[in-house]
Amino acid sequence: MIGLVLYLLVGVGLLVILWVLARRERAPVEGCGRQFVEARQALRTLQLGLLPDNLIKRIFDREDFRYVMATSPGEIGELFLQERKRISLMWLRRVRCEIRNLMQFHLNYSRLHAKLSLLTEIRLALDFTLLLLACRALRMLLYMRGPYGAGAMVSVLTAAAGRVCASSEKSLAFLNPPALESIRRDSAGDGATI
Amino acid sequence: MLSLVLWLAGMVFEFLLLVRSVQTKTVTKYIYFYAYIFCVFAVSTVLYIERSKPNFYDAWYWPTQFATLAVGFGVVLEVVRQALDAYPGAKRFAWRASCAVFAVTFCYVEWRVARRTEWTTLAATVELERDLRVVEALVLATVLAIVFYYRIELGKNVTGMILGFGVYVSVSLTTLALRSFVGPRFDMAWGLLQSASFVFGTAVWTVALWSYSPNPKPPTTGRGGRGDGGYDALVRGTRAQLESVRSNLRGVAGS
Numbered sequence: 240m241i242g243l244v245l246y247l248l249v250g251v252g253l254l255v256i257l258w259v260l261a262r263r264e265r266a267p268v269e270g271c272g273r274q275f276v277e278a279r280q281a282l283r284t285l286q287l288g289l290l291p292d293n294l295i296k297r298i299f300d301r302e303d304f305r306y307v308m309a310t311s312p313g314e315i316g317e318l319f320l321q322e323r324k325r326i327s328l329m330w331l332r333r334v335r336c337e338i339r340n341l342m343q344f345h346l347n348y349s350r351l352h353a354k355l356s357l358l359t360e361i362r363l364a365l366d367f368t369l370l371l372l373a374c375r376a377l378r379m380l381l382y383m384r385g386p387y388g389a390g391a392m393v394s395v396l397t398a399a400a401g402r403v404c405a406s407s408e409k410s411l412a413f414l415n416p417p418a419l420e421s422i423r424r425d426s427a428g429d430g431a432t433i
Numbered sequence: 434m435l436s437l438v439l440w441l442a443g444m445v446f447e448f449l450l451l452v453r454s455v456q457t458k459t460v461t462k463y464i465y466f467y468a469y470i471f472c473v474f475a476v477s478t479v480l481y482i483e484r485s486k487p488n489f490y491d492a493w494y495w496p497t498q499f500a501t502l503a504v505g506f507g508v509v510l511e512v513v514r515q516a517l518d519a520y521p522g523a524k525r526f527a528w529r530a531s532c533a534v535f536a537v538t539f540c541y542v543e544w545r546v547a548r549r550t551e552w553t554t555l556a557a558t559v560e561l562e563r564d565l566r567v568v569e570a571l572v573l574a575t576v577l578a579i580v581f582y583y584r585i586e587l588g589k590n591v592t593g594m595i596l597g598f599g600v601y602v603s604v605s606l607t608t609l610a611l612r613s614f615v616g617p618r619f620d621m622a623w624g625l626l627q628s629a630s631f632v633f634g635t636a637v638w639t640v641a642l643w644s645y646s647p648n649p650k651p652p653t654t655g656r657g658g659r660g661d662g663g664y665d666a667l668v669r670g671t672r673a674q675l676e677s678v679r680s681n682l683r684g685v686a687g688s
Contacts, residue, residue: 242610243610243613246563246609246610249567249571250570250606251607252574253574253603254600256574256577256599257577257600260587260592260596260599261592346584347583350651351520352521353522353525355521355522355523355526357525357530360526
């Protein structure tokens with residue numbers, strides 16, 4: 240009976256995969272350079288917009304909450320807490336989205352390399368999966384304990400995402416050719432030369 | 434009557450496929466696939482013509498079924514060759530993963546065969562075909578998982594090849610498993626379902642391979658990126674990153 244279930248699972252599983260294949264949307268083929276520019280954009284957003292220390296401190300710092308509680312009635316404090324929770328969840332959603340963009344970039348890049356290693360790819364996939372799972376766990380923590388109950392988890396996630404950025408930065412180095420940088424430095428600052 | 438109609442319909446589609454392959458010159462492009470179609474067409478035609486001879490069909494059905502089953506692996510080979518040809522990294526990944534799946538499943542099947550004492554019954558033959566279909570299904574699923582994971586674009590021809598063959602393998606596997614479990618009572622339904630799925634497969638192939646439609650060319654970075662040192666740098670970054678993530682998690686677990 241167990242054998243029958245296993246065989247049926249393989250058969251039905253293959254049918255499901257085929258159904259997904261039949262319904263798959265075609266990716267735009269014209270976007271050769273676009274994918275890389277988007278990945279570059281994702282990396283910049285993560286480094287400059289979503290992961291800087293001061294922004295994370297601002298969102299998750301208890302001082303703001305203490306100040307509001309000390310100077311305003313309890314309802315205002317509650318409202319503040321709700322808003323901060325909403326902001327922290329929005330921030331997390333953006334981080335997750337940008338990590339997925341980076342993962343997509345890695346896949347688009349590595350599939351073309353003849354030297355691709357099976358083991359390394361599996362390990363990298365696990366790494367990205369763990370990071371995304373950490374995002375999910377943090378989301379649950381934020382829902383349950385609010386923005387000030389997940390401090391340690393936020394630090395871990397930020398550090399891990401920062402390291403993903405560092406490794407992606409290396410692979411995206413070719414998007415910053417030295418010649419282009421020198422032209423940019425020599426220009427008047429308004430980009431007119433370029 | 435219905436089984437005869439399905440048999441004839443399958444032969445018509447196979448004939449159409451072979452004629453179109455010569456007209457559109459795709460026969461040289463998808464050589465393994467058309468070898469399989471030719472093999473199935475030849476077997477079906479001979480069995481159909483000689484079906485009135487006493488015991489001919491019964492004597493030749495299973496040997497020819499195993500021959501076409503073996504040639505059927507050529508379709509999986511063709512899928513890997515065509516779908517991933519422009520992606521050396523993903524192709525390498527697919528070959529290794531497929532070989533591993535093939536080796537593990539085949540060893541398991543061999544082990545089961547070695548344990549079997551009786552070989553002449555229909556039940557044993559059905560079980561052997563079912564096990565070999567499992568190998569095909571798992572290898573096909575592995576290749577498709579890689580196609581999805583790396584978001585590889587497939588052309589109409591290859592998509593049709595995968596869909597047609599996949600549905601046939603999947604239905605065959607499911608019905609063979611049920612046949613082993615239910616017994617001879619299921620024979621009628623089994624024969625009809627297997628024939629119907631094959632006719633469905635050949636119909637999909639006829640539509641998908643009516644004209645030549647190759648896979649879209651992959652987008653490139655413009656720096657030639659195949660086999661250069663870029664991947665090594667990526668690997669080094671990845672390993673460093675893995676270690677740091679692990680140590681971070683350990684730190685939190687310990688706190």
